[in-house]
Amino acid sequence: MRPLIRSTITSAAFAAALLFALGACAQVPAYTEPSIAPDTGIAPAPLPQIVSQDGKHALLVDGKPFLILGMQANNSSNYPAMLPDVWAGVEDLGANTLQMPIAWEQVEPVEGEFDFSFLDTLVAEARERNVRLVLLWYGTWKNTSPGYVPSWVKLDNARFPRMVTAEGETHYVLSPNAESTFEADKRAFLEMMQHLKAIDPGHTVIMIQVQNESGSYRLVRDHSETAEAAFNGPVPDALLSRLGKPPGTWRDVFGPDADEYFQAWSVASYIGRMADAGREILDLPMYANAALRDPIDPQEPGSYASGGPTHNVIDIWKAAAPALDLLAPDIYIRESRKYTAALDHYDRADNPLFVAETGNNADTPRFFFSTLGKGGIGFSPFGLDYTGYSNYPLGAKLMSPEAIEPFAANYALVSGAASEWARLAYESGIWGVARPDDDSAQLLNLGDWTANIQYNEWQFGFSEWTWLASDPIDKEGRSNAGALIARIDGDTFLVTGRNVRVSFGIDGKTEGTNFIYDKVEEVRFENGEWKFVRLWNGDQVDYGLNLTDKPVTLRVSLATY
Ligand code: DGJ
DSSP states (O other): OOGGGGOOOOOOSHHHHHHHTSSSSSSSSOOOOOOOOOTTOOOOOOOEEEETTEEEEEETTTEEEEEEEEEEEEOOOOOOGGHHHHHHHHHTTTTTTEEEEEEEHHSSSTTTTTTHHHHHHHHHHHHHHEEEEEEEEEEEEEEBTTSOOOHHHHHTTSSSEEEOOOTOEEEEEOOOHHHHHHHHHHHHHHHHHHHHHOOOOOOSSSEEEEESOBBBBOSSOOOOHHHHHHHHHHHHHHHHHTTTTOOBBBHHGGGHHHHHHHHHHHHHHHHHHHHHHHHSOOOOEEEEEEEOOOSSSOBTTTOOTSSSOOGGHHHHHHHHHHTTTTTEEEEEOOOHHHHHHHHHHBBBTTOOOOEEEEOOOOSSTTTTHHHHTTOEEEEEEBBOOSSSSSOTTTSSSSSSSHHHHHHHHHHHHHHHGHHHHHHHHHEEEEEEEEEOOOOOOOOEEOSSSSEEEOSSSOOOSTTOSSSOOOOOOOOOGGGOOOEEEEEETTTTTEEEEEEEEEEEEEETTTTOOEEEEEEEEEEEEEEEEEEEEEEEEEEHTBBBBBEEOOOOOEEEEEEOO
């Protein structure tokens, strides 16, 4: 994580945060009410930051844990005229955070002349709506290509060279080994950070993505003159010591993986240096997103974005780009086994899990539960604005309130208490699963207790009963299914979910053990605390805790007799 001493805040919140980072207390730092900044009239807030402890992570916004219930705008929605259609999507989704591109071509169309008017409009409108922002810096790499660089960069291949193949051919990707490109991109990025610092003391912008899906397709690494010299030189010490490898050239140390690892080092260093310089100005959390390599099946580099932060090179990125808080997967996979494997790759003690992009099709909402269940700091489906574009067949055929509804329904389960769920994930424990493609049951190990998660059960009885005839369950309406459980303390858990049965027990059994529900309370989060609504008992607990389409949160106290 970023060392906290680089933070510019000097308040009591900073002192508490510092104590916290040093491991002096196990809880998130107390929130201190900021004073009004005289120059802007906007209340300054503590800097957003990511904290980590014992393999758990939290994003702190306004000094409190924050769960990103996100939405990413379409690629060309970064103009004021589009914002009404973007905010309409944000509202239908119930998102608390919008991810929006800020393109280099947009802010510096003429070299040295900067225009941040869109950023001004975006921040002001987001602030009015109480929606937070994550800015996506589209510079040297957007889905690996230089599509979003200004014309004066795009068309000047001498000053801003592209990668070169082993045969000396020009490749489409801008070289990560060209200092001239780095300096030009960094300059524009730093101008943006400087501007943001001036207009956003309340930190409506909570995080910055540096570049978008870097790496290179169809060419594993750059073979430019500069690249060749570095490739035939020694592997940097920072990487050797992280991986515990003896010194040597890239080929000596990494053998057949040398080309991809070298490319990863080059790209990560470029992005990491930009992030580092940006944080000198405004120390916001920063990250890079990954176009994924297949999370399970082997693939040749170049058939995926070689050198981008794919799961096989996370350690290289960590060594090369310590200024990045995290590497985030863009998950457009629909298959549950592979989606879960992708989450597992990026859920690490040294890498807070953030699903920076995910599909907007009907197969995807369920993975909200597994993302949060792994302690994810956020989840953000892509392209949910009404600007007239739909990325089918990757996503939904038509972006509409109907397409947004299942994502919105899941957000609504936690949005009233999002900070509380994030706090429990960080300070206590959280578990969650999405419905697997085969609808099979899942067993969660909660320490002394287990939770059995089942699908396609009526609320009453058990599907294996033969004495009571029943209609088959209509699976069609139940694909958005999953469960989320957080430990409040000891034997008391918070439970929510959709189209699922949750049965607590011991070693996976409710019967044949001395397990009992002490009480199952339906609760609602109001004014910072859980308010009792009613007790669930009788039919409502005899066949497990059956969660339907109706949004419900339960506080469940477990016991033995
Ligand atoms: C992933 C990219 O990061 C997005 O910007 C977008 O191009 C999607 N793919 C496809 O819609």
